[in-house]
Amino acid sequence: MSEMTxxxxxxxxxxxxxxxxxxxxxxxxxxxxxxxxxxxxxxxLLTLRGWIDAVAVRRLTxxxxxxxxxxxxxxxxDCSAVRHIDYRQLPALVAALARFExxxxxxxxxxxxxxxxxxxxxxxxxxxxxxxxxAQELLQSPAEFEPSRERAS
Numbered sequence: 001m002s003e004m005t006x007x008x009x010x011x012x013x014x015x016x017x018x019x020x021x022x023x024x025x026x027x028x029x030x031x032x033x034x035x036x037x038x039x040x041x042x043x044x045l046l047t048l049r050g051w052i053d054a055v056a057v058r059r060l061t062x063x064x065x066x067x068x069x070x071x072x073x074x075x076x077x078d079c080s081a082v083r084h085i086d087y088r089q090l091p092a093l094v095a096a097l098a099r100f101e102x103x104x105x106x107x108x109x110x111x112x113x114x115x116x117x118x119x120x121x122x123x124x125x126x127x128x129x130x131x132x133x134x135a136q137e138l139l140q141s142p143a144e145f146e147p148s149r150e151r152a153s
Contacts, residue, residue: 020063022048022056027083029056031063036139041073044105045135049081057089061096068104075100078135080111090123098128110135 022029029050036043044067050056067075077097079085085093101107109129112120120126132138 020059022059023050023053027051029053031060033063033067035070035072042071043074043076043139044072045076045078045139047078047081047135051083052085052089052093054086054089057086057093057096060093064096064100068100072105074106074108075104076135076138077107077109078111079109079116080113080135082111082113082116085116085119087119087123090120090125094120094123094125094128106130108132108135108138110138 016035018033020031020033022031027050029048029052031049032045032047034045034047036045046064046067048060052060097107097109107130110132111134112131117126120129
């Protein structure tokens with residue numbers, strides 16, 4: 001008889017996902033929130049898409065406040081699908097993110113392109129962020145999301 005080799009498969013459980021429309025029409029903006037239950041706690045992945053303008057930031061701010069209610073240990077803000085952010089709206093967005101981080105959970109901004117980093121720098125917000133190249137990299141990592149404190153530069 002042959003012996004069966006047992007392999008362990010680590011299954012990440014996606015607890016829930018929400019889709020949000022942040023602005024209408026073209027070019028528009030949207031967000032998707034996924035809650036992942038991990039051994040180290042619950043992680044919320046907030047993926048932004050499109051063009052983030054004043055309307056999108058106004059709608060995103062209360063959505064961030066709503067994310068304070070469920071117990072979340074870490075928020076990953078994935079900006080890899082963001083085409084443009086109105087730099088005049090960045091201080092309000094960063095302030096909402098800072099409020100979330102101070103009240104609820106740790107925050108890591110992921111996927112900032114060099115163009116988006118330049119917009120954060122132009123708005124004077126680059127020092128306020130803890131950045132990481134890829135949200136997927138962090139979700140797949142067994143580490144507890146403590147990147148080397150890379151900052152937008």
